[in-house]
Amino acid sequence: MPDPNPEPGVIESAYESQITTLYRNLVGCLTDAGAALTPAEEQQCLGHFTAGLKLARRARELALSATATESTADVAAPRQTRAASPRGAKKAK
DSSP states (O other): OOOSOOHHHHHHHHHHHHHHHHHHHHHHHHHHHOTTOOHHHHHHHHHHHHHHHHHHHHHHHHHHHHHHHHHHHHHHSOOOOOOOOTTSSOOOO
8 A cells, every 4th residue: 555645755765865965075075185184174074064964954854844734734624626617607697
C-alpha cells in the first residue's frame, strides 16, 4: 500500500543529500587550503559548513511543518468539488 503522505520521507532524503553536499564542500575547502592550513582558514571553512547546516535544518523544519499543516487541513476540511460556475451559463427565460 503506498504511503498516503510521502512528502516527509522525500524531505528527509533531500536533507540528507544536502548534508552530504555540505560535508563534501567542507572537505574540499580544507583540502584546497593545503597542508599549511591555518586556524583562520579552518574557521572559515567551518563557518561556511555551519551556516549551510543551519539553513538546511531550518529548511527541513519549514518543509515538514508545511506538509504537516497541509495534511491536517486536508483531514479537517476535505476538498469539495466546485459546482459549475454560473458565469459561463446562459440564463433560461
